[in-house]
Amino acid sequence: MGSLVVKFALFQLLTVLTGICYQYLYICMDILEEKLKTTKFFKNHNPRAGKYKEAEGDEFLYFGSYVERRWGYGLLPCRGSKEYPDIEKLLHDIALERFHDFKYNRVQINKNVKTPRHRDANNSGDSYIFTVGDFTGGNLGTDDGSIDIYHKPLKFDGSLNWHWTEPFEGDRYCVIYYYNPQEEKTTKKNGSILQNGSIC
Numbered sequence: 001m002g003s004l005v006v007k008f009a010l011f012q013l014l015t016v017l018t019g020i021c022y023q024y025l026y027i028c029m030d031i032l033e034e035k036l037k038t039t040k041f042f043k044n045h046n047p048r049a050g051k052y053k054e055a056e057g058d059e060f061l062y063f064g065s066y067v068e069r070r071w072g073y074g075l076l077p078c079r080g081s082k083e084y085p086d087i088e089k090l091l092h093d094i095a096l097e098r099f100h101d102f103k104y105n106r107v108q109i110n111k112n113v114k115t116p117r118h119r120d121a122n123n124s125g126d127s128y129i130f131t132v133g134d135f136t137g138g139n140l141g142t143d144d145g146s147i148d149i150y151h152k153p154l155k156f157d158g159s160l161n162w163h164w165t166e167p168f169e170g171d172r173y174c175v176i177y178y179y180n181p182q183e184e185k186t187t188k189k190n191g192s193i194l195q196n197g198s199i200c
Contacts, residue, residue: 057113135170
């Protein structure tokens with residue numbers, strides 16, 4: 001009888017802790033959403049231009065590091081990491097809370113970007129993707145159906161599965177955590193501040 005009481009108490013404690021964790025996750029996402037509303041996004045280029053000329057929108061933020069090809073193929077911090085460390089910290093907290101064992105080295109945030117049906121070319125394996133913002137519609141379209149990813153991180157292999165942005169109205173921010181193998185090659189060759197499974 002005593003063991004059953006202990007097991008039930010542990011179950012209740014686990015339920016409470018799980019609820020707290022998910023509540024913290026939603027709080028982080030709400031804070032991220034509020035910060036993104038007042039953040040200046042970059043319009044330096046549209047990475048889908050050329051290959052996906054029908055894509056709409058060109059506002060992006062990148063966090064992590066990128067390969068600097070002009071000066072010896074070293075790694076440098078992305079502009080988002082340099083200018084918005086508070087947002088980077090929130091992204092890291094969300095990852096630790098929701099998918100702490102996922103290996104990634106880049107986070108991309110798209111603002112109001114509408115992509116056509118495509119497969120990703122620059123990431124390797126699974127990504128985690130979710131949306132925040134004040135909008136209607138905007139689900140992740142796949143050949144298997146429409147997926148609601150608002151505040152719901154989804155593990156998804158965009159390099160193998162065709163996907164697109166469904167129509168939406170309002171301000172939609174799409175957050176993607178992914179792994180770029182080129183950065184690991186550069187790290188092994190030259191060394192860097194890159195840390196597996198986290199943002200640097």
